[in-house]
Amino acid sequence: MSQRSSIEWTDGTWNFVVGCDKLSPGCAGCYAVKDVLRMGSNPNPKVTAANRGLAYRQANGILNWAGAVRLMPERLALPFDWPTPKTVFVNSLSDLFHAQVPPAFIRRAFAVMAATPWHTYQVLTKRAERLAALAPCLDWPANVWMRVSVESQPYAVRADHLRRTGARVKFLSVEPLLGPVKLDLAGLDWVITGGESGPRARPFDPAWALAVRDQCRAAGARFFHKQNGGRNEKATGRPLAGRSYDEMPEVFAVPVPPARDRRRLAAAFTPPAPAGRVSLTLTDPSFAVDRPAADPF
Numbered sequence: 523m524s525q526r527s528s529i530e531w532t533d534g535t536w537n538f539v540v541g542c543d544k545l546s547p548g549c550a551g552c553y554a555v556k557d558v559l560r561m562g563s564n565p566n567p568k569v570t571a572a573n574r575g576l577a578y579r580q581a582n583g584i585l586n587w588a589g590a591v592r593l594m595p596e597r598l599a600l601p602f603d604w605p606t607p608k609t610v611f612v613n614s615l616s617d618l619f620h621a622q623v624p625p626a627f628i629r630r631a632f633a634v635m636a637a638t639p640w641h642t643y644q645v646l647t648k649r650a651e652r653l654a655a656l657a658p659c660l661d662w663p664a665n666v667w668m669r670v671s672v673e674s675q676p677y678a679v680r681a682d683h684l685r686r687t688g689a690r691v692k693f694l695s696v697e698p699l700l701g702p703v704k705l706d707l708a709g710l711d712w713v714i715t716g717g718e719s720g721p722r723a724r725p726f727d728p729a730w731a732l733a734v735r736d737q738c739r740a741a742g743a744r745f746f747h748k749q750n751g752g753r754n755e756k757a758t759g760r761p762l763a764g765r766s767y768d769e770m771p772e773v774f775a776v777p778v779p780p781a782r783d784r785r786r787l788a789a790a791f792t793p794p795a796p797a798g799r800v801s802l803t804l805t806d807p808s809f810a811v812d813r814p815a816a817d818p819f
């Protein structure tokens with residue numbers, strides 16, 4: 523977890539769940555599994571404890587998740603500590619709607635977001651069906667923006683599940699964009715596109731992103747192009763047809779309460795002092811050691 527993020531449209535992350543499973547082709551180049559594997563041997567014992575055993579390197583060199591999802595309720599109240607308003611990427615190292623995250627835990631996270639309206643939260647999931655199933659049980663404060671990933675045409679259906687939520691801002695992460703996509707943008711506010719980056723980056727055609735831009739224009743949705751990707755992300759940059767696209771929904775300004783009031787609010791969300799373990803681990807992460815290499819993506 524860090525308070526600053528290099529992701530262009532957010533300025534912080536809040537990671538109270540770590541660990542995931544690859545679900546669809548967009549997961550092949552998952553940056554989170556790389557970060558978690560690296561942090562699992564961090565010199566800081568707290569960082570190591572949060573990340574150890576959740577990711578491993580397969581025999582073929584590809585990184586994969588070990589199958590455990592680690593919940594860290596002790597991190598739920600962190601947003602009360604931040605003294606300035608942030609636009610927060612929620613759980614950049616996991617998927618909040620992963621099947622191993624209990625509904626009660628998700629509800630607690632939403633309650634924290636509702637109690638800190640001076641921050642804007644961007645929640646991202648590929649588990650759009652579970653999102654839609656749980657959406658009626660969640661409160662949807664205006665500062666929670668809900669996003670689903672659509673990397674290629676077969677996954678465009680995730681937008682239908684997103685539409686069934688009560689989020690004020692609903693948006694799509696169309697990245698890594700793996701081919702041309704036709705989207706139903708009715709009721710959606712924003713679309714982010716991007717090519718894949720890194721040594722195993724799959725091909726990206728700017729024409730695919732320009733076509734998404736045109737669909738946004740037709741539907742009245744904002745459009746943000748993150749990057750053109752490729753093995754050398756810096757070389758390809760962000761421009762599409764000679765310009766950058768940085769549109770995003772409006773962030774409401776809400777004053778931050780004084781520290782003493784925030785501490786009082788935080789107490790309601792702070793779990794009792796841990797006895798023994800500080801994290802609830804639903805699956806023993808140590809089984810990562812013997813897990814056979816089987817990564818379809």
Ligand code: SF4
Pocket residue numbers: 542543544545546548549552553554555614615616617648
């Ligand atoms: S859902 Fe996200 S965090 Fe999970 S494996 Fe896929 S890309 Fe990684």
